[in-house]
Amino acid sequence: MPYVTHSEAERSEMLDTVGVSDPDALFDIPDSVRFDGDYGIEAHSERETRAAVEGLLDESPDLTEFLGGGHYDHYVPSVVDHLSLRGEFLTSYTQYQPEITQGFLQALFEFQSLVVELTGLGVANCSVYDRATALGEAVLLADRVRATDGDTVLIPADLPDRVRSVLDNYTDGPEITVETYPTSGGTVDVDGLADQIGADTSLVYAATPNARGVLEPDLAAVGDLADDNDALFCVGSDAVALALLESPAAYGADVVVGDAGVLGLPTTYGMGLGLFACREDFLRQVPGRLVGAGEDDAGNRAYTLTLQTREQHIRRERATSNICTNQAWLALRAAIHAAWLGPDGLVDLAEECVTGIAAACERIDALDGFTAPVYDGHHFREALIDTAAPAADVVDHCRHAGLAVRAVEDAGEERLAVCVTDTNQESVDDLVDALAGYGGGA
Amino acid sequence: MSQKRHERRTEEAAEGDDEGDAPHQQARWYDGDRYEPLLDEKSTDTVTVESSLPDDLTREELTLPDLSEPEVTRHYTRLSQMNYGIDSGPIPLGSCTMKYNPAFTEDVAAHPGNRVHPLRTDEDKQGILGLLYELQETLATVGGMDAVTLQPPAGAAGEFTGIQVAKAYHEANGEGERSEVIVPESAHGTNFASAAMAGYDVVELPSNEDGRVAVDALEAAAGEDTALLMLTNPNTLGLFERDITEIADIVHEAGGLLYYDGANLNSLLGKARPGDMGFDVMHFNLHKTFATPHGGGGPGQGPIGVSADLAPFLPTPQVREADGGYETYEPDHSIGRVHEFMGNWLVLVKAYAYILRHGDVGLERISETAVLNANYLAERIEYEVPYGPFHHEFVASADEDAADVAKAMLDHGVHPPTTKWPEIVDEALMTEPTETESKARLDDLAAAFNAVAATDPEDLAAAPNETTARRIDQADAARNPRLSWHALDDT
Numbered sequence A: 001m002p003y004v005t006h007s008e009a010e011r012s013e014m015l016d017t018v019g020v021s022d023p024d025a026l027f028d029i030p031d032s033v034r035f036d037g038d039y040g041i042e043a044h045s046e047r048e049t050r051a052a053v054e055g056l057l058d059e060s061p062d063l064t065e066f067l068g069g070g071h072y073d074h075y076v077p078s079v080v081d082h083l084s085l086r087g088e089f090l091t092s093y094t095q096y097q098p099e100i101t102q103g104f105l106q107a108l109f110e111f112q113s114l115v116v117e118l119t120g121l122g123v124a125n126c127s128v129y130d131r132a133t134a135l136g137e138a139v140l141l142a143d144r145v146r147a148t149d150g151d152t153v154l155i156p157a158d159l160p161d162r163v164r165s166v167l168d169n170y171t172d173g174p175e176i177t178v179e180t181y182p183t184s185g186g187t188v189d190v191d192g193l194a195d196q197i198g199a200d201t202s203l204v205y206a207a208t209p210n211a212r213g214v215l216e217p218d219l220a221a222v223g224d225l226a227d228d229n230d231a232l233f234c235v236g237s238d239a240v241a242l243a244l245l246e247s248p249a250a251y252g253a254d255v256v257v258g259d260a261g262v263l264g265l266p267t268t269y270g271m272g273l274g275l276f277a278c279r280e281d282f283l284r285q286v287p288g289r290l291v292g293a294g295e296d297d298a299g300n301r302a303y304t305l306t307l308q309t310r311e312q313h314i315r316r317e318r319a320t321s322n323i324c325t326n327q328a329w330l331a332l333r334a335a336i337h338a339a340w341l342g343p344d345g346l347v348d349l350a351e352e353c354v355t356g357i358a359a360a361c362e363r364i365d366a367l368d369g370f371t372a373p374v375y376d377g378h379h380f381r382e383a384l385i386d387t388a389a390p391a392a393d394v395v396d397h398c399r400h401a402g403l404a405v406r407a408v409e410d411a412g413e414e415r416l417a418v419c420v421t422d423t424n425q426e427s428v429d430d431l432v433d434a435l436a437g438y439g440g441g442a
Numbered sequence B: 001m002s003q004k005r006h007e008r009r010t011e012e013a014a015e016g017d018d019e020g021d022a023p024h025q026q027a028r029w030y031d032g033d034r035y036e037p038l039l040d041e042k043s044t045d046t047v048t049v050e051s052s053l054p055d056d057l058t059r060e061e062l063t064l065p066d067l068s069e070p071e072v073t074r075h076y077t078r079l080s081q082m083n084y085g086i087d088s089g090p091i092p093l094g095s096c097t098m099k100y101n102p103a104f105t106e107d108v109a110a111h112p113g114n115r116v117h118p119l120r121t122d123e124d125k126q127g128i129l130g131l132l133y134e135l136q137e138t139l140a141t142v143g144g145m146d147a148v149t150l151q152p153p154a155g156a157a158g159e160f161t162g163i164q165v166a167k168a169y170h171e172a173n174g175e176g177e178r179s180e181v182i183v184p185e186s187a188h189g190t191n192f193a194s195a196a197m198a199g200y201d202v203v204e205l206p207s208n209e210d211g212r213v214a215v216d217a218l219e220a221a222a223g224e225d226t227a228l229l230m231l232t233n234p235n236t237l238g239l240f241e242r243d244i245t246e247i248a249d250i251v252h253e254a255g256g257l258l259y260y261d262g263a264n265l266n267s268l269l270g271k272a273r274p275g276d277m278g279f280d281v282m283h284f285n286l287h288k289t290f291a292t293p294h295g296g297g298g299p300g301q302g303p304i305g306v307s308a309d310l311a312p313f314l315p316t317p318q319v320r321e322a323d324g325g326y327e328t329y330e331p332d333h334s335i336g337r338v339h340e341f342m343g344n345w346l347v348l349v350k351a352y353a354y355i356l357r358h359g360d361v362g363l364e365r366i367s368e369t370a371v372l373n374a375n376y377l378a379e380r381i382e383y384e385v386p387y388g389p390f391h392h393e394f395v396a397s398a399d400e401d402a403a404d405v406a407k408a409m410l411d412h413g414v415h416p417p418t419t420k421w422p423e424i425v426d427e428a429l430m431t432e433p434t435e436t437e438s439k440a441r442l443d444d445l446a447a448a449f450n451a452v453a454a455t456d457p458e459d460l461a462a463a464p465n466e467t468t469a470r471r472i473d474q475a476d477a478a479r480n481p482r483l484s485w486h487a488l489d490d491t
């Protein structure tokens, strides 16, 4: 067997030591529940296994993707793979023995520091699963820290269904009510929100860029409304956008959630790295693992998991979250990517997310039969586009040119959604060509 | 960039080891009063942010480390040298199943066919859907379950998903008022936390004197309020719950469902299936049983399997065969999503490759060897193991503080077992060597246990000495939380 290394002689010596002739005799399982069938899986050599799995994966066509919608692709430098795949990192466990895992602890401490710098908030944990579960955790945190009996959270009408669905599961147990507030002109309708917010509101959520790709122009007004009503203000964003945008703490955010996997993690069928940061006074209510600096017996600075009394293995049903296994290795990758970029590189990458989509929209808007973007305002990575032809037909047409774009429903209309980053920017010409061939198609 | 003095202490100290023991010193990069400096201590830069965006949208400046690629590489290489993984040596952490992670699975995960966006049409992601389908069917077979969702991103997320599915099932049957989840006292913390997160009251079930579920206590606890009993089998002492059929009957007669925590599935491969024992819903820990690397804490993946009655409530999307290919669909009464997309895709790929590599014979050899290794190691160590017969793991009882024992084991170049849990064993040393440790490595582990057992308690308290860092003052770190380099600057 591939990874079991006992020779026959060793095996029988071990069996002798244990006092049985067959390992099966060590299984204390009643006959009535013994499995005597087969799974029906054949064994394969390593080469055969690779061929089989890679062959299966090759069934997906090679396409140039302009998809976005919560999972974004940026170029990941080679060092990220080469360093993060070092076995000492990749194959290590959670740092329950900090004296032999200083390396990973320090990398996670540095990741937390990066998130603190980007959000302006006092505390960042070392990851939750993805941006949707991060929002779920934020809502549960609000439920715990809000002294009043408010149990309604307000989310924008354009929150993606997939995120909403995760949130609905997180809020089901504690019976938190989730309500949407309106948007207008593609961004938060501050007056509409003002009408809706009240004494029972525990948290207001807004994202920038929002689901339409628009950078929210006045989150300070949202923060003020939340503050006036004693609700927490939770901002959704991502680790690249935050390098360029005003720090959320500066306009009153109490919690920031989002995806940090935009660094270090290329397109991988929706894997994420949930980013979670909050005000320092909520420290003891933070979900998930925290790495802190301390001292060892030699008087040197050393790192350790800390404030573990918040966590499930100690606090059990009173833990701040059930999370145990998290996304640590992806946090390491994000930290390496950020270190490689440096502040200049990170800001440049973010700026490309502004200029790339703007340039693409300008070219598409110039074509017959397209309005791009639908909404005014500054966009980040993605934008919605109105099409004279049915959006679904435009999607098909692009698909024939090897380009993947999405049709989405927005404000009762079928629209095209396009995402442009550094990795598909060079193919914008192809997209414009494909669309040009389909302009007046209606 | 400032000049710093770096000293590699390893070899120097190793020479000083005159005990005749193998030198087990861990690498240590050292710089005055700290080990490898933080990135920001090496070089930082504050950039003024200039953008095509209006000023009121952007920050004024950003301060972050600014290192060249060679310096970034050295930093993380040094950090890796101060870190212990399964590639460094055994990690016999009970309940964690830290087995060797086959290298080839990383190459499979690097195949370009993984670079697929989840919002492609079904037609354009047939490779992904095909793998999801094959893996879900395989796991259903291994678990003896009728349907599987691969979506939950970890074991705890699987628990939460399974409980939500069970809740939806009860509600659909007009039994939504069931408000309790029963959990044995020896269960993992996530079981309690997941049940509470889903809004249930947790009822703790005592163990009987032989370390298993106290059936009479269960009989008393189960009733019209019972939504679910959560069990792992073998349990956290490594013991098979022999009364599992009776336990299932009690819970089912009360109208409740049975949840299987799959953390210990490694010991059942080819031998028994949760579905055959009466479990209605279970999770798999792919990062345990199916050897995907734990990555210093994650990512993992915690698919769940359910019986046919519960299948309509599974998360969306599910995958099925259609027209010679595959399609996604939403189950009739789906609870919705527990992750925005499909969890940690790359973990699914690696687990599938691992299963395919082994086949039936290889999978059964895994459980047999895991159980043999645990029993062999237990024979070799001098600490008492109060409960048995155990399977893939055992819980020994230390005479001293188990945390001290663990620290002292570090000086022998191995990772210690899980300590102080489950609490029904005094000063627990919960040990799971897994099937991938050779006899020689098991003998090393036994030697480490026994050397520590023979060590003066005072010396135990002074350990570790041969590690990167000496013992870390946890209480102080928690009292004065410093969680980012910004916090270090303040002091």
Ligand SMILES: Cc1ncc(COP(=O)(O)O)c(C=O)c1O
Binding pocket: A323, A324, A325, B095, B096, B154, B155, B156, B157, B187, B188, B190, B191, B232, B236, B261, B263, B264, B285, B300, B301, B302
């Ligand atoms: C018995 C048991 N149950 C549940 C879990 C939780 O799984 P995860 O860490 O993948 O969330 C673990 C993992 O440590 C475990 O050992």
